[in-house]
Amino acid sequence: MSQSIIIDSEGAQARVRETAAAAFPMLGQSPAMKRVQHLALKIAATDSSVLITGETGTGKEMLARSIHALSPRRDRPFVAVNASAIPENLQESELFGHRKGAFTGAIQDRKGLFEEASSGTLFLDEIGDTSPSLQVKLLRALETRVIRRVGDGGERLVDVRVLAATNRDLVELVKRGEFREDLFFRLNVVQLHLPPLRERGNDIELFLETFLKRHCLRHQKKIRGFDKEAMSLLTSYLYPGNIRELDNIVHHAVLMADEDEIRVQDLPPYLLARPRISAAAGSVHLEATQGRLGFDLGDGFVSLAEMEKSLIEATLNKLAGNQSSAAKKLGISRSTLWRKMKEYGIEM
Numbered sequence: 001m002s003q004s005i006i007i008d009s010e011g012a013q014a015r016v017r018e019t020a021a022a023a024f025p026m027l028g029q030s031p032a033m034k035r036v037q038h039l040a041l042k043i044a045a046t047d048s049s050v051l052i053t054g055e056t057g058t059g060k061e062m063l064a065r066s067i068h069a070l071s072p073r074r075d076r077p078f079v080a081v082n083a084s085a086i087p088e089n090l091q092e093s094e095l096f097g098h099r100k101g102a103f104t105g106a107i108q109d110r111k112g113l114f115e116e117a118s119s120g121t122l123f124l125d126e127i128g129d130t131s132p133s134l135q136v137k138l139l140r141a142l143e144t145r146v147i148r149r150v151g152d153g154g155e156r157l158v159d160v161r162v163l164a165a166t167n168r169d170l171v172e173l174v175k176r177g178e179f180r181e182d183l184f185f186r187l188n189v190v191q192l193h194l195p196p197l198r199e200r201g202n203d204i205e206l207f208l209e210t211f212l213k214r215h216c217l218r219h220q221k222k223i224r225g226f227d228k229e230a231m232s233l234l235t236s237y238l239y240p241g242n243i244r245e246l247d248n249i250v251h252h253a254v255l256m257a258d259e260d261e262i263r264v265q266d267l268p269p270y271l272l273a274r275p276r277i278s279a280a281a282g283s284v285h286l287e288a289t290q291g292r293l294g295f296d297l298g299d300g301f302v303s304l305a306e307m308e309k310s311l312i313e314a315t316l317n318k319l320a321g322n323q324s325s326a327a328k329k330l331g332i333s334r335s336t337l338w339r340k341m342k343e344y345g346i347e348m
Contacts, residue, residue, distance in 0.1 A: 027059055027062060027063060027066065028200050028203035028206060028207070029202070029203060029206060030200040030201045030202060030203045031201070032195045032199060032200055032201075033194075033195075033200060033203060036063070036192055036193070036194060037066075039190070039192055040063065040066060040067050040070070040192060041070065043067070043190050044066075044067045044070035044071045045070070045071060045072060047161050048189045048190055049142065049161070049162050049163070049164070049186060049187050049188075049189045049190070050064075050067065050163045050164070050189065050190045050191070050192060051127075051164050051165070051166070051170075051187045051188045051189075051190070051191045051192070052064060052163065052164070052165040052166075052191075052192050052193075052194065053165070053166060053167070053170075053191060053192070053193045053194070054165075054167065054193055054194030054195070054196070055167055055194075055196050055242055055332065055336060056167050056241065056242065056244070056332055056333050056336060057197075057241045057242030057243055057244035057245055057331075058194040058195070058196060058197065058242045058243060059194055059242075059243050060125065060165040060167075060194060061080055061123060061125060061165070063192065063194060064078075064080070064121070064123045064163045064165065065078060065080075065123075067121075067163060068120070068121040068123075068161075068163075071121070071161070073119065073120050073121055073161060076117075076118075076119040076120030076121070077116060077117050077118070077119075077120035077121070078117070078120055078121050078123065079113050079116050079117035079120065079121070079122050079123065080123040080125065081094065081095070081113055081122075081123070081124060081125065082125045082126050083124055083125065083126045083127055083129050083130050084125075084126040084129035085126075088131045088134075091130060091131060091134045092133070092134055092137060092150055093106075093110070093112065093150045094112060094113060095112045095113050095114055095134070095137075095138075096112040096114060096137065096141075096147045096148065096149055096150060097109075097110050097111045097112030097114075097115060097147075097149040097150070097152075098110055098112075098149050098150035098151055098152070099149055099150065099151035099152045100151075101151065103150065103151070106150075106151070109149075110149075112147065112149065114141060114147050114158045114160055115147070115156065115158060117160045118158060118159060118160065119159050119160075120160065120161070121160070121161045121162075121163060122160045122161070122162050122163070123162075123163045123164075123165070124138075124162060124163070124164045124165070125164075125165045125166075126165070126166060126167070126168075127164040127165065127166050127170075127187065128166040128167075128168035128170055128173055128178075128179060128335075129168075132178075132180070135179065135180045135183050136180070138183060139180060139182055139183045139186060141158070142162060142183075142186050142187070143186065145157060145158055145159065145160075146158070162187070164187045167333060167335070167336055168335055168336075168339065169339055170184050170188075171184075172339070172342075196239070196242055197239045197242045197243055197246065198238050198239055204234065204235050204239075204246070205231075205235060207243060207246050207247075208226065208231075208234060208235075208246070208250060209225075211246065211247050211250035211251070212225070212226075212250055212254065212262070215250055215251050215254040215255075216254055219254055219255065221254055221257070222260060223254060223257055223259075223260055223261065223262060224260050224261060225261055225262070226261060226262040227261045227262065227263050227264075229263070229264050230253075230261075230262050230263055230264050230266070230267060233264060233267065233271060233272075234246075234249070234267070234271075237271060238308075238311070239331075240311075240330045240331040240332050241331030241332070245331055249267060249268055249271070250262075252266075252267070252268050253266040253267050253268075308340070308344075309340075309344040309346065311330070312326070312330065312337070312340060312341065312344065312346060313346055315329055315330055316346070323337055323338065323341075
């Protein structure tokens with residue numbers, strides 16, 4: 001009997017590993033990402049809420065989809081919504097639905113996303129951008145599993161697992177009174193943090209190969225790889241837009257390439273003027289084709305935080321302190337730039 005239990009257990013574990021292998025390939029294989037995947041595997045089979053944090057473009061929705069694919073809900077709907085993309089006056093209707101005539105334009109009864117995700121998973125991206133009034137209703141839905149459509153007197157039971165994500169510091173938002181502490185604790189049963197691409201080591205090369213195959217197939221082109229100079233540039237670039245930016249870069253290169261290898265001239269021109277990591281003469285610094293940003297600490301090392309601070313300061317100085325333009329140039333959101341300025345003590 002014990003032998004059969006061991007066999008069944010091994011078979012179940014093998015099936016989990018196979019499912020994980022299918023769910024995780026685009027998340028990377030670096031040690032940092034292996035740790036994230038290990039935690040994701042541990043909590044996937046539960047119904048616990050999960051808060052996924054990380055910079056814009058690090059793959060938060062991809063991780064949420066992987067958790068859903070590994071869960072008992074895998075055959076039920078996965079519904080994703082970006083809260084910041086919904087006008088504040090429509091957030092409640094979008095999530096909870098409405099009755100006909102509840103407001104101007106409500107010409108028929110409509111299910112909300114909680115009901116659309118019935119028995120499945122609801123992914124709430126940019127949860128930090130929800131309005132205070134919606135936060136109250138989200139908290140109640142999570143605690144009671146009951147929702148009420150806008151304009152409806154009745155209540156409806158929902159069976160939904162909620163995964164949430166943000167690129168903002170929710171702890172800081174709680175301190176400032178912009179995010180409910182009780183909702184934060186309800187969402188933050190388990191927190192998974194996705195590190196930026198610049199901290200994932202050889203994952204950059206993995207993504208380059210994967211995206212090259214994808215876009216070559218899409219555009220019916222035969223390109224075998226990247227030449228030495230292009231690869232050097234791509235593996236030393238800081239990627240402020242993370243995986244999403246890398247994907248766009250490779251897509252651009254595939255469209256521009258005339259040879260069977262990607263060359264520097266096939267890459268977006270802005271890469272040649274963007275700061276990147278470079279090692280020379282025993283020091284680590286930031287360099288660009290138009291001038292140099294950088295520093296030498298004498299011992300030959302510098303932290304990523306110091307490089308990032310230097311890049312943000314230089315960009316802001318060049319743009320006369322215009323934070324909206326700086327965020328756009330850096331490939332990050334305005335809220336992320338604001339948070340990093342506060343973290344690094346940058347004043348403009």
